[in-house]
Amino acid sequence: KYHLNLMQDLVATQDNQLESLRNKITDLTCITDGILTWKMDDYKNMFATTKAKTSHEICSESFYTSRYGYKLGATVFLNGNGSGEDKYLSLYIRLLPGEYDNLLEWPFRLPITFTLFDQNEHFEKRVNIRESFLPDISWKHFQKPEKDSDALGFGYPKFISHVMLNTRNYIKDDALFIQIKVDTSKVIPM
Amino acid sequence: KYHLNLMQDLVATQDNQLESLRNKITDLTCITDGILTWKMDDYKNMFATTKAKTSHEICSESFYTSRYGYKLGATVFLNGNGSGEDKYLSLYIRLLPGEYDNLLEWPFRLPITFTLFDQNEHFEKRVNIRESFLPDISWKHFQKPEKDSDALGFGYPKFISHVMLNTRNYIKDDALFIQIKVDTSKVIPM
Amino acid sequence: KYHLNLMQDLVATQDNQLESLRNKITDLTCITDGILTWKMDDYKNMFATTKAKTSHEICSESFYTSRYGYKLGATVFLNGNGSGEDKYLSLYIRLLPGEYDNLLEWPFRLPITFTLFDQNEHFEKRVNIRESFLPDISWKHFQKPEKDSDALGFGYPKFISHVMLNTRNYIKDDALFIQIKVDTSKVIPM
Numbered sequence: 001k002y003h004l005n006l007m008q009d010l011v012a013t014q015d016n017q018l019e020s021l022r023n024k025i026t027d028l029t030c031i032t033d034g035i036l037t038w039k040m041d042d043y044k045n046m047f048a049t050t051k052a053k054t055s056h057e058i059c060s061e062s063f064y065t066s067r068y069g070y071k072l073g074a075t076v077f078l079n080g081n082g083s084g085e086d087k088y089l090s091l092y093i094r095l096l097p098g099e100y101d102n103l104l105e106w107p108f109r110l111p112i113t114f115t116l117f118d119q120n121e122h123f124e125k126r127v128n129i130r131e132s133f134l135p136d137i138s139w140k141h142f143q144k145p146e147k148d149s150d151a152l153g154f155g156y157p158k159f160i161s162h163v164m165l166n167t168r169n170y171i172k173d174d175a176l177f178i179q180i181k182v183d184t185s186k187v188i189p190m
Numbered sequence: 191k192y193h194l195n196l197m198q199d200l201v202a203t204q205d206n207q208l209e210s211l212r213n214k215i216t217d218l219t220c221i222t223d224g225i226l227t228w229k230m231d232d233y234k235n236m237f238a239t240t241k242a243k244t245s246h247e248i249c250s251e252s253f254y255t256s257r258y259g260y261k262l263g264a265t266v267f268l269n270g271n272g273s274g275e276d277k278y279l280s281l282y283i284r285l286l287p288g289e290y291d292n293l294l295e296w297p298f299r300l301p302i303t304f305t306l307f308d309q310n311e312h313f314e315k316r317v318n319i320r321e322s323f324l325p326d327i328s329w330k331h332f333q334k335p336e337k338d339s340d341a342l343g344f345g346y347p348k349f350i351s352h353v354m355l356n357t358r359n360y361i362k363d364d365a366l367f368i369q370i371k372v373d374t375s376k377v378i379p380m
Numbered sequence: 381k382y383h384l385n386l387m388q389d390l391v392a393t394q395d396n397q398l399e400s401l402r403n404k405i406t407d408l409t410c411i412t413d414g415i416l417t418w419k420m421d422d423y424k425n426m427f428a429t430t431k432a433k434t435s436h437e438i439c440s441e442s443f444y445t446s447r448y449g450y451k452l453g454a455t456v457f458l459n460g461n462g463s464g465e466d467k468y469l470s471l472y473i474r475l476l477p478g479e480y481d482n483l484l485e486w487p488f489r490l491p492i493t494f495t496l497f498d499q500n501e502h503f504e505k506r507v508n509i510r511e512s513f514l515p516d517i518s519w520k521h522f523q524k525p526e527k528d529s530d531a532l533g534f535g536y537p538k539f540i541s542h543v544m545l546n547t548r549n550y551i552k553d554d555a556l557f558i559q560i561k562v563d564t565s566k567v568i569p570m
Contacts (some may be wrong), residue, residue: 003194003198004194004384004387007197007198007201007387008383008387010201010205011201011387011390011391011394014201014204014208014394015390015394017212018208018394018397018401021208021211021212021215021401022397022401025215025401025405033447037447037448037483039479039480067225067227068227099229100227100229100367102309102363102365102367103227103307103309103367105313106311117483119482121486123485169482172482173482175482177480177483193388194384197387197388197391200391200395201391204391204394204395207398207402211398211401215405257413257415257417258417289419290417290419290557292501292549292552292553292555292557293497293557296501
């Protein structure tokens with residue numbers, strides 16, 4: 001009995017340690033250069049799951065525009081949402097509360113490009129799908145995000161139609177690649 | 191009883207694995223570009239703690255000046271130490287024994303800049319506190335660090351007075367940001 | 381009994397979580413710039429072990445040529461293999477199946493340089509051992525790697541003789557440093 005109690009404590013401690021490690025790793029993953037190339041494996045299953053539910057959202061890992069920059073996350077609705085529902089893949093980006101927000105300029109003004117890669121093995125035959133936008137700084141999406149607020153996503157309800165997505169090599173080996181690229185070339189490092 | 195013993199072994203194994211993961215993550219955190227932007231959350235509590243003890247030191251995560259470069263760590267005494275005791279925040283840097291020390295040039299000669307950021311939301315109104323120095327290579331601080339030696343810190347006992355620290359937006363949302371930047375622009379990569 | 385069962389489940393869950401964390405960390409380690417500086421600690425013991433077995437291979441951590449690039453791993457036979465057996469240290473590189481292979485160009489064409497560092501404390505006295513090659517794209521080694529295939533290594537069975545390895549400061553504090561550098565300067569980022 002005595003040993004069992006001791007071990008219960010130890011296992012509980014380990015659980016906390018695991019949680020803390022997971023968070024640290026998530027933070028590490030975030031350190032980046034404003035370019036997230038998001039591989040979505042297991043497309044067929046994920047699409048089936050998302051079709052069965054209404055507005056089923058898949059979130060990317062979050063990432064930073066620079067080591068001490070803005071924190072962002074992308075969101076995909078494989079079966080579409082809003083005006084894209086049932087016929088399109090919808091793709092959004094949102095600002096997340098980041099560690100360095102108080103050091104950064106607001107609203108967020110960096111241009112963002114979404115790319116869906118054509119995985120044709122011949123580079124010259126690839127037709128990537130690409131959409132770019134410049135944040136409209138009057139919109140709520142681009143203000144400093146508040147903790148615990150459910151920030152809105154900005155993007156494309158009709159990013160690509162299901163019909164088109166199944167052409168070419170947008171899906172290959174049951175995986176697709178979406179890249180979110182934040183143009184940080186005009187940011188002056190502190 | 192049998193099960194319990196088995197599980198004790200398993201839990202002990204897990205404990206070792208957790209320790210090994212923690213070390214790996216600490217090492218990962220280290221990989222950097224010679225710039226550490228250190229966010230100190232929970233300032234009020236930390237200051238109270240540090241005031242209650244004599245010479246209470248807070249250590250930053252350690253970091254490398256490049257992927258295979260020098261290993262450094264910063265140290266803060268919120269309530270000051272030495273000539274800064276009770277009235278100043280003291281800030282130091284020290285060389286730590288690193289994985290690649292035998293590949294590097296000694297003594298350490300890279301210029302270092304400490305910055306305390308003013309978190310004013312308007313960039314043009316910010317008055318950051320900045321101090322730079324060039325290592326004096328005759329000092330013990332900048333020789334190749336030995337394992338298990340308690341390396342000395344080099345820096346500023348009077349980096350900023352408590353009075354000044356509580357002005358402007360040096361502290362905001364109970365957090366302050368200290369940046370340690372090692373100028374690696376003159377290092378020739380191997 | 382009831383508690384014990386519960387705890388068994390919890391410990392099993394933790395085991396899975398540990399495994400998942402280990403994999404994530406291995407992936408993180410991989411993110412790099414095509415330069416692996418591999419520190420081999422504990423040389424004497426490792427050499428004794430490798431001498432006792434035939435063709436005992438030591439694998440480096442795997443690494444990527446860029447954040448979303450090719451995945452590679454290096455292999456060392458401290459006691460040599462093939463034509464280098466018993467007299468040389470053999471050094472090889474191999475392509476590993478990577479997350480982004482379907483986005484990349486094949487065969488692999490990037491020049492690779494192996495360096496064994498002389499750890500002489502005076503930089504100007506160092507004589508590093510260096511070998512470079514340009515992949516021969518007709519070779520199987522440089523085609524797109526298949527999952528679960530035991531990819532072949534490409535490199536130097538006679539990278540350095542044991543006699544020479546024990547001269548100068550190739551081994552220092554019982555450690556040696558091997559660098560594998562992939563020249564990515566001609567890669568056009570996507």
